[in-house]
Amino acid sequence: MGYLRTFGPRADPITQLTWGFIALSLAVVAIVTLLVVVGVVVRRQPPIPVGQTAAVTRGGGGLGWISFGVGLTLVALVGSLAWTVAVMAQVGSPPTAPAVTLEITGHQWWWEARYVGADPSQTFVTANEIHIPVGRPVLVKLKGADVIHSFWIPALAGKTDTIPGRTNLTWLQADRPGTYRGQCTEYCGLQHAHMAALVIAEAPEAFEAWRQGQLRPAPPAAPAAVSGEALFVARCGTCHRVRGTGAGGRLGPDLTHLMSRATLAAGVVPNTPAGLAGWIANPQALKPGARMPASGLDGVELGQVTAYLGGLK
Amino acid sequence: MSAWEDARTPRTVRVASDFPGPRLQEIWERRPGLVGWLGDVDHKEIGKRYVLTAFAFLLLGGVEALMMRLQLGGPNLRVLTPEQYDQLFTMHGVSMIFLYAAPILSGFSNYLWPLLLGSRDMAFPRLNALSYWIYLAAGIFIYAGFAVGRGPDDGWFNYVPYASRTFNPGLNMDVYALGLILLGISTTVGSANFVVTFLRTRAPGMSINRVPILTWGTLTASVANLLAVPSVSLAFFLLWLDRQFGMHFFDAAQGQPLLWQHLFWMFGHPWVYAIVLPAMGMVSDGLPTFCRRPLVGYTPVALSTVATMALGFGVWVHHMFATGLPDISLSFFSGASLIITIPSAVAVFAWTATIWLGRPVITTAFLFFASMIVLFVVGGVSGVMTASAPVDWQLTDTYFVVAHLHYVLIGINVFPVLGGAYYWFPKVTGRLLSERLGRWNFWTMFAGFNLGFFPMHLLGLAGMPRRIYTYPAGMGWDTTNLVVSAGSALFAAGVLLFLINVAVSLRRGAPAGDNPWDAPTLEWATASPPPPYNFAVIPSVASRHPLWEDRLGEGQARSRLTEGLLLDHGRETIGTSALDAEPNLILEMPTDSLAPALLAAGLAALFASALFKAWWLVGAAGAVCVAALVLWFWPSRRHAGMPETADG
Numbered sequence: 001m002g003y004l005r006t007f008g009p010r011a012d013p014i015t016q017l018t019w020g021f022i023a024l025s026l027a028v029v030a031i032v033t034l035l036v037v038v039g040v041v042v043r044r045q046p047p048i049p050v051g052q053t054a055a056v057t058r059g060g061g062g063l064g065w066i067s068f069g070v071g072l073t074l075v076a077l078v079g080s081l082a083w084t085v086a087v088m089a090q091v092g093s094p095p096t097a098p099a100v101t102l103e104i105t106g107h108q109w110w111w112e113a114r115y116v117g118a119d120p121s122q123t124f125v126t127a128n129e130i131h132i133p134v135g136r137p138v139l140v141k142l143k144g145a146d147v148i149h150s151f152w153i154p155a156l157a158g159k160t161d162t163i164p165g166r167t168n169l170t171w172l173q174a175d176r177p178g179t180y181r182g183q184c185t186e187y188c189g190l191q192h193a194h195m196a197a198l199v200i201a202e203a204p205e206a207f208e209a210w211r212q213g214q215l216r217p218a219p220p221a222a223p224a225a226v227s228g229e230a231l232f233v234a235r236c237g238t239c240h241r242v243r244g245t246g247a248g249g250r251l252g253p254d255l256t257h258l259m260s261r262a263t264l265a266a267g268v269v270p271n272t273p274a275g276l277a278g279w280i281a282n283p284q285a286l287k288p289g290a291r292m293p294a295s296g297l298d299g300v301e302l303g304q305v306t307a308y309l310g311g312l313k
Numbered sequence: 314m315s316a317w318e319d320a321r322t323p324r325t326v327r328v329a330s331d332f333p334g335p336r337l338q339e340i341w342e343r344r345p346g347l348v349g350w351l352g353d354v355d356h357k358e359i360g361k362r363y364v365l366t367a368f369a370f371l372l373l374g375g376v377e378a379l380m381m382r383l384q385l386g387g388p389n390l391r392v393l394t395p396e397q398y399d400q401l402f403t404m405h406g407v408s409m410i411f412l413y414a415a416p417i418l419s420g421f422s423n424y425l426w427p428l429l430l431g432s433r434d435m436a437f438p439r440l441n442a443l444s445y446w447i448y449l450a451a452g453i454f455i456y457a458g459f460a461v462g463r464g465p466d467d468g469w470f471n472y473v474p475y476a477s478r479t480f481n482p483g484l485n486m487d488v489y490a491l492g493l494i495l496l497g498i499s500t501t502v503g504s505a506n507f508v509v510t511f512l513r514t515r516a517p518g519m520s521i522n523r524v525p526i527l528t529w530g531t532l533t534a535s536v537a538n539l540l541a542v543p544s545v546s547l548a549f550f551l552l553w554l555d556r557q558f559g560m561h562f563f564d565a566a567q568g569q570p571l572l573w574q575h576l577f578w579m580f581g582h583p584w585v586y587a588i589v590l591p592a593m594g595m596v597s598d599g600l601p602t603f604c605r606r607p608l609v610g611y612t613p614v615a616l617s618t619v620a621t622m623a624l625g626f627g628v629w630v631h632h633m634f635a636t637g638l639p640d641i642s643l644s645f646f647s648g649a650s651l652i653i654t655i656p657s658a659v660a661v662f663a664w665t666a667t668i669w670l671g672r673p674v675i676t677t678a679f680l681f682f683a684s685m686i687v688l689f690v691v692g693g694v695s696g697v698m699t700a701s702a703p704v705d706w707q708l709t710d711t712y713f714v715v716a717h718l719h720y721v722l723i724g725i726n727v728f729p730v731l732g733g734a735y736y737w738f739p740k741v742t743g744r745l746l747s748e749r750l751g752r753w754n755f756w757t758m759f760a761g762f763n764l765g766f767f768p769m770h771l772l773g774l775a776g777m778p779r780r781i782y783t784y785p786a787g788m789g790w791d792t793t794n795l796v797v798s799a800g801s802a803l804f805a806a807g808v809l810l811f812l813i814n815v816a817v818s819l820r821r822g823a824p825a826g827d828n829p830w831d832a833p834t835l836e837w838a839t840a841s842p843p844p845p846y847n848f849a850v851i852p853s854v855a856s857r858h859p860l861w862e863d864r865l866g867e868g869q870a871r872s873r874l875t876e877g878l879l880l881d882h883g884r885e886t887i888g889t890s891a892l893d894a895e896p897n898l899i900l901e902m903p904t905d906s907l908a909p910a911l912l913a914a915g916l917a918a919l920f921a922s923a924l925f926k927a928w929w930l931v932g933a934a935g936a937v938c939v940a941a942l943v944l945w946f947w948p949s950r951r952h953a954g955m956p957e958t959a960d961g
Contacts, residue, residue, distance in 0.1 A: 001775060001776025001777065001788060002774060002776050002789070003707045003774070004774055005778060011707075012604055013703075013905045014703045014704060014706065014707060015707075017701065017703060017704055018704050018707060018708075020705055021697070021698045021701065022698075024697075025694035025695065025696070025697070025698060028690060028693075029687075029690055029691055029694060032661060032665065032686065032687060032690040033687050033690075034688055035665045035668075035669075036665060036668065036683055036684075036686050039665060039668040039669045040668060040673055040675070040683060043669060043671065043672055043673055044667060044672070044673045044674070045605075045672040045673070045674055046674075047674055047675070047676070048674050048831065050745065050823065050825070050826070050829045050830075051825075051826040051828065051829050051831070052831065053831050053864075054603045054605060054674075054831050055605060055672075055864070056606055056607075056833075056861050056864045056865060057605060057606045057670075057671065057672070058606055058607055058865050059606065059670040059671075059878030061670065062609030062663070062666040062667070062670050063609070063610055063613070065609065065662050065663075065665070065666035065669070065670075066609070066610045066659055066662045066666065068662075069658060069661070069662035069665075070655060070658045070659055070662060073654060073655060073658040074655060077651045077652065077655070077697075078699065079401060079655055080651060080701060081647065081648050081651050081701075084644070084647055084651075084701040084702065084703060084704070085644050085647075086892075087703045088640050088643070088644055088647075088702060088703055089640075091642045091703065097652055105572035108480075118348055138750065142637075144565070146474065146480065147472075147474045147475040147480055148472055148474070148475070148570060150635055150710060152778075154707065154776045157706075158635070158705050158706020158707045158939055159635040159707070159709060159710065160637055160706075161635050161636045161637060162516070163565075163570055163571065163636065163637065164570060165565030165566065165569070165570065166472055166571070166637065168636075168637030169637070183776075183778055184778070185635075185710035185711065185712075185778045185779070186472070186635075187467070187468050187472070187475070187711070187780040188475060189399075189475055189480065190395040190396060190399065191395065192778075192780060192781055192782075193395070193778075193782050193783050222760065238893070267785075271755050283520055288394060288395055289395055289396070297707075306706075
């Protein structure tokens, strides 16, 4: 989650500027601390007994100090401002020809990611884990579903808020393959702490393969999972969607290719069979206040639903 | 016409020879008993109540902080539930910013202003009492909500839509909204009082370039409050209408969530300066006493105080850099936020020059004041970093900002306040705080503060977001958080040492005398503690340092401290002209009255009834308020026909 080392043209100029400011700040703190400490040590005099009158002086030359110090500060500030404006110009404009256009919507407490294609058949929705091609600019349109959240992938880009009723723009580009963690940074309620997002940057071919996979509807349920599918559609389908089945809910994450994700519940639980079963059985234990209620499934049903979801590659 | 009929030439007396002391005592003393206590309008009493109440809220906010640090001491801890944590971090902010940081400075200024300015009281003593009682009522109002589990839980900044009824259906936000509107009344009347006091009741000869810097700080903060508080009161009123009457100022469909942030920060940022400028003034006045020389650059420091505030109204968007506003406006606000450093730099270099060009005597008060310079600069440079919009896109809403704001608020408010406590405690109580315990107090707080808050910068740079009730292991945050928690405990121990010092020194402290520090300003010219009438005669002032004049050799004219206007026809002080402080009016001061306390109680009842929409109770409380106002303004005939000459 650090951002003193970043991996793309959206963030790198800012990182250099940040280092510049850190160096300047340390220098200023060191100078003033020395001025105060050395001044006190060099100029101090022994204690004066309480209530006794003692000498006071009025040496001149003080205004020179102020003028010199303030003049130096002004130079540093004007330099900082010039560098700041230059960096803003450098990273400010979103790419005109993005390789991928994403619509990311902040929900309490997860991220919806819609990959906008040339036509509706090329568009799909996933959640919390965002794949992007390495070395290519990605345009991100940010929307808010309920309250204000803030989308932040520190190693790739600074924060931009997702505000209901508005669409904000930002962009990302990763110059190195890897998984970059991000997290919501605008306080949004009980589970603000558990609202992570992962950006997975991969080679363009791998990304394209992933994208093609995501475009497909869910595979038909294996014979052993048919009962699980029916249960899922009946009990979970109001909120969750699995394309190609009767489950068409839009309140929670789209689960069509659930097994292509590494974590559940916006980074709270690893996406393992045990993790999945535990989450479905009692989300409130892991993420108190989450919008997903306890499913009320019994042990057998839980096994069936988990088995079905395990097939959503 | 009646003013003309009343015109008289007040008597000038010399204190040692013909001063009728008991008469002034009789006029200004408060009546005994509970009624006298409730009706007291003496600025010194109100100042002490402000300070004690604000300190109580500081301790509450501190306990809340310690509970949060327990929860955050390690990853995935479950000391607190998310709901508890959210209410705690919100109440911590509300307590510290609204119920401690501003009122503590009002307390110091209330106590000190008339003493610094050579007057017998503030311009509007009853308004002063009203300001205190409403502050107390608003604090209790908000804490009552918290006590029954309905405290605000959306941060002190209270962003919509999370604060709207859809996402926050309980009464929590209504408690906060109404509580803050109530508190706003207190701030407004208090500020108006400071402004008029500054312009009208300075001692003869105390032209505005001779007042202590503390009064510049409080004046500037007060003017700012008068301009800024309406913005937040309006915002909270609109929010309440949204929540309880189905209006749509802030909702996404028909209103505008960002409107809240603009209204809030148009208030919020000036407020930040309002809660540090008077404290900076304490340093500007206290530090030179111990450096045994006048402050270097009085005029630039006074002007920079005002300039900070003027610029402070043009930087609010730096709290909103990540909201997607156009880059062109962000760069303007970046520029303004960087430039506001200049007046702060003036103060910093003035203070360091004062140390270098003086001969510092090291006392506990001096240590608090001098260390504040360093803490101020740490908080200042991190503020400069967040002023740069692109850098702020990374820094904002991480622990870096938590570190920054605590260096600002603790560094520039709490440290000067503690320094001020060591400096003025002897004036207030007649006894000195223990220096020995004071050193322990200072070094524990200084070490605890830096251990607790400096590593937060690193947490922020390592990407830890603010306002999260827990965090996963393995993010590189674990050890640092443990250090932070340990540091905050040490800091709390330092605060505890201060309380112990106060408790011990109140009984056993060394007697202070009138002027234990050989300080230059008027408050040290009267007894410790000062009599109810402050000064036996109204002093007249010829320089910035009335008690150092002979030694500094400032010109020919000398301030007169033991000879001046007596003004003993009832409670009176002298009114002087706004700039040059030429005396031109005898101000009749009101007597003690229960009306302010009653009005505050009526207002509190009115707001509490409005919270439950109990309209008939609102009406009844309104009637109490009207009755209190009638009592307040009931004409008195006490001074009718008292010619000056006929009086002994």
